[in-house]
Ligand code: 5CA
């Protein structure tokens with residue numbers, strides 16, 4: 001899939017200091033030390049393209065964009081892989097409901113997503129693959145799992161052949177990422193795409209690996225497993241392997257994916273005899289009207305609608321920056337008003353120019369401390385108000401050649417352009 005156009009990258013000499021990132025698995029912030037020296041590899045779970053980008057998606061991709069920019073500032077080369085879940089129940093159902101071809105629906109929504117990411121100045125992933133275009137590889141992975149004795153058949157009365165499931169008990173690897181117990185898992189499994197009660201399954205959380213062809217659904221030939229389409233988790237394992245290689249450094253996504261998706265992606269990888277991600281980073285959930293913003297609930301604020309209504313995309317970025325990426329928060333129009341005020345003040349300060357190395361230093365320190373954007377905004381507020389920042393690590397000892405161009409730094413580190421729109 002063609003990815004979107006990345007913003008031009010403002011060069012900023014790397015700080016060389018490591019990024020500390022919160023790891024969901026261990027519950028602690030750890031320095032990111034890439035598995036391959038000099039090269040950080042991150043996978044982020046992409047959209048299911050049946051509705052446009054809402055602020056929740058934007059928050060998640062904003063968080064991974066900050067990870068990229070922070071890693072780059074530590075002097076690492078960064079590679080990001082991202083999928084597009086274009087073969088999945090909700091998308092196929094929406095296409096059927098609206099009487100459009102599922103491919104057309106997916107393409108149109110991917111195009112809108114690209115526009116939104118471009119407007120928000122999110123740097124495009126190096127690998128951007130949809131399920132349909134990765135199908136040969138996904139089938140290969142499914143067949144490998146079958147050949148390794150990890151797949152079992154479950155009768156499907158409405159299909160010509162069986163559905164296939166992954167037998168988790170063989171590797172005993174579930175809950176590796178979430179750390180949840182079975183009761184916690186059962187509470188959400190069904191509402192997050194699982195089928196714990198399906199007769200014939202060996203274990204309630206065994207994930208669907210390959211679904212036999214049903215009438216009216218797209219299907220591909222998977223040899224001894226029959227015609228059908230893949231389950232959800234295997235796509236991300238395969239696309240991560242194709243784009244980055246297994247194992248890789250960081251698996252990212254929204255916190256709604258911790259269980260089952262990231263637990264089960266890791267379990268697929270273990271069943272393949274390969275370790276998955278070294279660190280798991282999750283963005284909090286954005287809510288509207290008291291509920292998680294989600295396509296299935298329909299309580300959405302669309303990025304493209306805000307932009308169409310004249311909102312400056314950099315104001316949207318500032319709304320996202322006002323919340324720490326791991327916190328859950330609720331969107332309101334007041335957030336946007338506050339961000340508009342900030343943007344005006346920051347642009348005026350940028351137009352005044354001057355060198356502010358302590359502010360740049362404070363911005364960098366905030367970013368590499370688990371992407372602490374609220375603290376970065378406090379430093380920018382002070383800069384815009386003409387105050388000299390006092391930083392925790394007494395920034396008086398900065399070298400003479402420390403970068404002092406705040407506008408260039410916020411552009412490079414936070415993707416925030418302060419040029420007049
Ligand atoms: N295609 C799968 C991932 S393989 C999927 O979850 N698609 S999605 O379109 O539902 O979500 C895309 C990304 O946005 C995921 O990383 C998801 O965790 C994140 N996301 C979805 N809703 C929200 C929300 N309300 N707040 C923050 N992030 C969200």
Ligand code: ZN
Nearest residue numbers: 045046236261
């Ligand atoms: Zn995924």
